[in-house]
Amino acid sequence: MKNNKVLVLHSSSDLYGASNSVVRSLMALRHVGLEPMLLLSETGPLSQKVEALGIEVRILRLGVIRRKYFNLLGLLNRKYYILRASLKIRRIIEKESFQLVLTNTTVIFSGAFAAKLAGVKHIWHVRETITGPAFFKNFITYLLNKTGHTNFFVSNASRDNYLPKIQAEKTQVIYNGIEYSKFVDNAYDLKHELGISQDKILISMVARVNLLKGQKYFLEIAKLLLLKNKNLHFILAGDTFPGYEYLLEELQEYIVSNNLVHNIKDLGFRSDVYNIMGGSDIFVLPSIQHDSLPTTILEAMAAAKPVIATALGGSTEMVVNGETGFLIPHDDAKVAAEKIQELIDNPELRSQMGLKGQERLKQYFSIDAYLENFGKAVLEVINQ
Template structure:
């Protein structure tokens, strides 16, 4: 109780890991902890943190992203990390920091700070790193050497790290959300996106536009399904990390190439996710690499929408096959489209799966359970 915590995070957006950080800060402050959050830039997350009374420090942290996986990029990261360490080491002394918390494995400076100051260090891992092999091995060694406790967000994440990090350090804590907005959303967004058409079935995905989130695979599915069903429309929401905007251009070019301009609406980043989800009939998250524990799946479940996800990563722990949704292959669009077609043709099944998903989200991935386990980890040294 009453300890000072320095929390380091990889972005200032409001996607999954950032949303979980916001909850985590709020939990700690409610329990009397003094929390300082360090972000590399201003953004929506910084604004939300200030609203709950959190002191936000803007300092470039040298976040490790794939675009830096080259000699020039790694040299750049080393320079930024060195500067961040010097600045934050002074903060640790000035603010009498007791605990350093690093949210996501892309934040490396916290490990360096903990090692050099001897402060207690908690790593919160949201990633499954399949490739490159050297990166997973390097991060595993770093986290093992510099952390006291490591939170993992799913069994799939646990399994990915257990051969690199001592299992006694690993703590599985499922993310949990405040589902109120997703229970109270409305469907007005349909009129904003496309002319309303009776009996039109909306199928959508929401997520960062990236090389692995599956926007391209989603379009492959849309092409196959559009050739069979005339009463469907597809929605893609989400933007790209700064510096990877070319992925947006590639996605939009694929929409044109496949002739899907009339069948697919790309909405960019949306702040009204609850209303967008309530507008969908089917939610799809077609990640082509294992997704650790996608927060958006929990949001879709709470919105009483059947969830279709690729059958790897944390989705396998979230979606109950045939009951709350479907698990599809990540490399066979024809087979996956056939499975989705079953839901398109059966509205009663969609309704039943959606309601079962809402119940599962509220029971297994509650905000209260997440809060209780998260705070307990801080209080049990």
């Protein structure tokens, strides 16, 4: 190798699934002897965590694509910042002799453009499963083909979403892995924290609040279950991107207008997800759109909790239906509630499914496997 420097770009500085995954990717690069540097648009919990690992972080407005920019003025705004960022990143690449650029999301274009201008290899690490609008999906597919030396996907479902238009020979699936020690045998008393009785069955959902994850669907399912069960309590954990606070307001309005205030608690953002999983009885992730490989499902599995997830995207590769949990429809709250009811009625089934899920997590989604597989895959690209 000429050198061992890799420039990594990520879209936010929070500590949700994708951000925690980029930390593991940085660790994997160091694991195989590479020297990564992370570029972010702003400081935050992620930048602090990465710097604590001794990895350099720089802040540069990257022109991240969000749905709110899908209008004329928004697209013009993004064009300006993407072009400006591309030129600045190109100078960084050339001045500091980076051999490879890795973009940890498909909502940042500037890294790919800068790598093309600088004549260095670029890897897309695709974490989103974009199904629409059609023009945007087609454009992303075009970028993957034209600016990706190799394209990593976090699940087969995510990769298949871009077939047959994407060049299959340039794709590789690498499952995320998590460090699960804080989740295993965690007996945190979340019910005590919430001030509810120990005989309540606690059903949780942990996810960033957006149009993908299905928080409103979760509330609809909860409402149906509460008609039949008085021993249930539901929790939501997660905040939203700036500018999308109206989604939180809509959820709160639904809770109040449906008289669910005493049975549902919104915890907001929590950094101790391991305690939430440890203190829950059932975990639900009711995504209403394709979700590539949601980390919170892995975290629930690590905590030996049965997982209810919609049969969309990567969830179908994580949850073994009827064995480690249940896969439910994304648009039928009645059917979803019926499957969850099976777990409510059978504590032994909850325990069995949880333990099988934990075994599956350790076998297929461990941090050790990820460090080895991801690091090795990047090295192969560099050495080609």
